[in-house]
Amino acid sequence: MSKVKRNQIIAYSLLSLAAALTVTILLAIVFYIMSRGLAMINLAFLLEEPRRMGAEGGIYPAILGTVYLVGVTLLLATPIGVGTAIYLNEYIREGLFKKVIRFTTEALAGIPSIVFGLFGFIFFVILLRDITGGWSIISGSLTGVMMILPVVIRASEEALRNVPNPLREGSLALGTTRWYTIKKIVLPLAFPGILTSLILSIGRVVGETAAFLLTLGGSLLIPRTLFDGSRTLSLHLYMVAMETGNMDMAFGTGAVLIILIIIINFLAGALFKRLIKRFS
Amino acid sequence: MQQTLKKKAANLEERIVKIILIIMALASVFSIGLIGFFLFKEGLPFVWNYGITNFLFGTTWNPTNQIYGIFPMIIGTVLVTILAIVIGAPIGIAVAVFLAEVAPARLTRIIKPMVDLLAGIPSVVYGLFGIVVIRSMIRSLAHGPLGEYLPGTYQTGYSVLAGGIILAIMILPTIITISADAIRAVPKEYKEAALGLGSTDWQSVYSVVVPAAKSGIITSIILGTGRALGETMAIIMVAGNTVQIPEFGWQGIFAPVRTLTGNVALEMGYAGPEHRQALFATGIVLFIFIMILNSITLALVKKEH
Amino acid sequence: MTEQTNKSIKIEVNQLDFFYDQKQALNKISLEIPEQEVFALIGPSGCGKSTFLRTLNRLNDLIHKTSLKGKIKIDGDDIYHSSIDVVQLRKSVGMVFQKPNPFPFSIYDNVAYGPRANGIKKREQLNAIVEKCLRQAALWDEVKDRLDDSGTSLSGGQQQRLCIARVMAVEPDIILMDEPTSALDPLATLKVEELIHELKQNYTIVIVTHNMEQAARVSDKTAFFLDGVVVEVGETDQIFTNPKMKETEDYITGKFG
Numbered sequence A: 001m002s003k004v005k006r007n008q009i010i011a012y013s014l015l016s017l018a019a020a021l022t023v024t025i026l027l028a029i030v031f032y033i034m035s036r037g038l039a040m041i042n043l044a045f046l047l048e049e050p051r052r053m054g055a056e057g058g059i060y061p062a063i064l065g066t067v068y069l070v071g072v073t074l075l076l077a078t079p080i081g082v083g084t085a086i087y088l089n090e091y092i093r094e095g096l097f098k099k100v101i102r103f104t105t106e107a108l109a110g111i112p113s114i115v116f117g118l119f120g121f122i123f124f125v126i127l128l129r130d131i132t133g134g135w136s137i138i139s140g141s142l143t144g145v146m147m148i149l150p151v152v153i154r155a156s157e158e159a160l161r162n163v164p165n166p167l168r169e170g171s172l173a174l175g176t177t178r179w180y181t182i183k184k185i186v187l188p189l190a191f192p193g194i195l196t197s198l199i200l201s202i203g204r205v206v207g208e209t210a211a212f213l214l215t216l217g218g219s220l221l222i223p224r225t226l227f228d229g230s231r232t233l234s235l236h237l238y239m240v241a242m243e244t245g246n247m248d249m250a251f252g253t254g255a256v257l258i259i260l261i262i263i264i265n266f267l268a269g270a271l272f273k274r275l276i277k278r279f280s
Numbered sequence B: 001m002q003q004t005l006k007k008k009a010a011n012l013e014e015r016i017v018k019i020i021l022i023i024m025a026l027a028s029v030f031s032i033g034l035i036g037f038f039l040f041k042e043g044l045p046f047v048w049n050y051g052i053t054n055f056l057f058g059t060t061w062n063p064t065n066q067i068y069g070i071f072p073m074i075i076g077t078v079l080v081t082i083l084a085i086v087i088g089a090p091i092g093i094a095v096a097v098f099l100a101e102v103a104p105a106r107l108t109r110i111i112k113p114m115v116d117l118l119a120g121i122p123s124v125v126y127g128l129f130g131i132v133v134i135r136s137m138i139r140s141l142a143h144g145p146l147g148e149y150l151p152g153t154y155q156t157g158y159s160v161l162a163g164g165i166i167l168a169i170m171i172l173p174t175i176i177t178i179s180a181d182a183i184r185a186v187p188k189e190y191k192e193a194a195l196g197l198g199s200t201d202w203q204s205v206y207s208v209v210v211p212a213a214k215s216g217i218i219t220s221i222i223l224g225t226g227r228a229l230g231e232t233m234a235i236i237m238v239a240g241n242t243v244q245i246p247e248f249g250w251q252g253i254f255a256p257v258r259t260l261t262g263n264v265a266l267e268m269g270y271a272g273p274e275h276r277q278a279l280f281a282t283g284i285v286l287f288i289f290i291m292i293l294n295s296i297t298l299a300l301v302k303k304e305h
Numbered sequence C: 001m002t003e004q005t006n007k008s009i010k011i012e013v014n015q016l017d018f019f020y021d022q023k024q025a026l027n028k029i030s031l032e033i034p035e036q037e038v039f040a041l042i043g044p045s046g047c048g049k050s051t052f053l054r055t056l057n058r059l060n061d062l063i064h065k066t067s068l069k070g071k072i073k074i075d076g077d078d079i080y081h082s083s084i085d086v087v088q089l090r091k092s093v094g095m096v097f098q099k100p101n102p103f104p105f106s107i108y109d110n111v112a113y114g115p116r117a118n119g120i121k122k123r124e125q126l127n128a129i130v131e132k133c134l135r136q137a138a139l140w141d142e143v144k145d146r147l148d149d150s151g152t153s154l155s156g157g158q159q160q161r162l163c164i165a166r167v168m169a170v171e172p173d174i175i176l177m178d179e180p181t182s183a184l185d186p187l188a189t190l191k192v193e194e195l196i197h198e199l200k201q202n203y204t205i206v207i208v209t210h211n212m213e214q215a216a217r218v219s220d221k222t223a224f225f226l227d228g229v230v231v232e233v234g235e236t237d238q239i240f241t242n243p244k245m246k247e248t249e250d251y252i253t254g255k256f257g
Helices: A003-040 A044-048 A060-091 A096-111 A113-127 A137-161 A165-173 A178-207 A233-244 A249-279 B008-048 B054-056 B071-103 B106-122 B124-142 B160-184 B189-194 B201-211 B214-230 B233-239 B250-254 B260-270 B273-304 C051-057 C086-092 C107-117 C123-136 C156-168 C186-199 C211-217 C236-241 C246-251
Strands: C009-020 C025-033 C037-042 C066-075 C094-097 C174-178 C204-208 C221-226 C229-235
Touching: A003 A249, A003 B071, A003 B106, A003 B124, A003 B160, A003 B201, A044 A060, A044 B160, A060 A096, A060 A137, A060 A178, A060 A233, A060 B008, A096 A137, A096 B008, A096 B071, A096 B273, A113 A137, A113 B008, A113 B260, A113 B273, A137 A178, A137 B008, A165 A178, A165 B214, A165 C107, A165 C156, A178 A233, A178 A249, A178 B008, A178 C107, A233 A249, A233 B124, A233 C025, A249 B106, B008 B054, B008 B273, B054 B071, B054 B273, B071 B106, B071 B160, B071 B201, B071 B214, B071 B233, B071 B250, B071 B260, B071 B273, B106 B160, B124 B233, B160 B214, B160 B233, B160 B250, B189 B201, B201 B214, B214 B273, B233 B260, B260 B273, B273 C246, C009 C051, C025 C051, C025 C204, C025 C221, C025 C229, C037 C051, C037 C211, C051 C174, C051 C204, C086 C094, C094 C156, C107 C123, C107 C156, C123 C186, C156 C174, C156 C186, C186 C204, C186 C211, C211 C236, C221 C236, C221 C246, C229 C236, C229 C246, C236 C246
Parallel strands: C037 C204, C037 C221, C094 C174, C174 C204
Antiparallel strands: C009 C025, C009 C066, C221 C229
């Protein structure tokens, strides 16, 4: 066998090995967390309140906190993000304004979550505490909106760009206004793409911890209003693991989180496939 | 002509919509402005009063005695980040080349969702896995065979090494996805030309395709660096959080360290006024690190076009 | 040719220049397009005829970095004047595109799209419009039993007639057609040409075409474009049987293009 041939075999073996390693790491993490966490999950674990700082009992308040936080964050971020994308893609042409917004979106995407947390803490929790209630779901959500805005904007823009231009021209040529064309033609066609971006943002909010550590307050009580402090599942996992040392409870929460993320990724993937079919 | 072409008041809706959209588009500009403003407003006066060199290069962090030197945290951050890149970048790029050039489409379709899942797993779950599995493995090494070479505080398993490994895993998806996209974007003709000249498949990938995707691959590494630099929760859970500069030499990677992000997350909850300002100043340092990385990426992307 | 004198001028173009960024696409175009006739624009690809067509409903406004000099008047109104509402203009000047572009919803909704945008909501009224326009577009008999099917499920020729019906539902006076049959087979082309013949009783039609037989078959007047300039304009018969300019003759006899 020639030397070049042998080099190729060695090189491709190494590349395959790297891929195999990556897959193994993923499977190891998922299976390990599941094997220790799934046994914890039952109806009581999901629906009971925690006892002894979460060392015993269930994770119900954290589930509620996660749902509220995700709900409020998306409710606020969706119109702003999609609106920005519409403005960038449908209303203005390349120019300074567009560049500025592009740049800030990129910059916002790069900021570490703990810095969002710092800002959320000083602005929403301290400065606006009369409005937000201090550490609260509202403070966390407003911070979360800033974090997921770049994701929503970028993905929505992509979805809008995929709408064929002849349909826009066809509608405008019939003497409809720009907004009517967007409402009736562009947005409905871009909808699956926008939805995919929203589902992925849910994943980001569910997985985020540092920013919410400083803005949600970590209360273990069931939140009664959006102005109450709360904790998400991720935050709960962290606090239980670091403060109570009861790893089984942490693994139970971890297993719930992984199941959630798998569902989210599956949904986004399925939507994305439909999207590709539609435009091909 | 039946209809007049003159402007009608009916366009009010159009105008209102446009104004609303502009306001929404300004939200992200506004956000970053607010973040920057408050970060600097809270942190900058402190840096001024305390002295920038004392703050950046002071080696003692003792808020109870009003001593705020973050040099150990800078070193800690730099060490875990470099280790993460050293481990994560070669593996990530290898996987990217594998997915884009070597693997059959069927295999790519199986591996791609797994990489996406890796990106979606919450950092606290990585942290949990890190504490229970990776730290334990390092501990049995540091406490066992290497025990006689290491000081007692270096034998817990909470260490630069544990942090670096966890971060390396966490930045894999970023590096794989962006590098693979860059490699796929290289025109097929390049490779065909190389093959036409009698190169083997690997030679054409190695000497033509990968160099052509260079700037995308570098971008992926920089973005991965940003992710590692900014990661907080997983690193708090495995790095040990001791404020110290590790020993010089191989033993250093077994030392527990604290990162800039960890410093903020751990102490913000109970910090008094001056202490809090010091933490905001820590945030500024982090912010500047990230902005430098962003500018490098931006410059690279510009060069590309 | 004799009736030409009593027809009034619908569109009057005067010294029109058009630029994409620095590149000049139209050069000092002056044309008069009479009412209720079919006016054909012919010429090799890239000669500016489609660009010219799109200046008439200001669709070029959508393209980045374009600019325009000169005047276009429709019924005496300067359509690039700041007091002009582009939306109103486009209601009066309908357009049929080169590639059929039905919206991805039902046949019915495609035709009802324009009327709905204009605030017509009553079902009976919409039904009447849809039927009338589909009949005018000679499509009614083929689709009357499946108005709820998607517009994109039709054949290419049917799609193009659907797009024509969609335009008529807005009740324009002018219909612009940008190579409306270039994507169609000969049979579908024939149907659309017959339709154009019918339509000129009620509309002023400006049609861009690559196909010289088509221009000869459907149009009353023809303008020959070359490199952004109108080389010759006149009665279609005269252009095709007795062109005055050498370039026109070369083009219609197939020497280039």
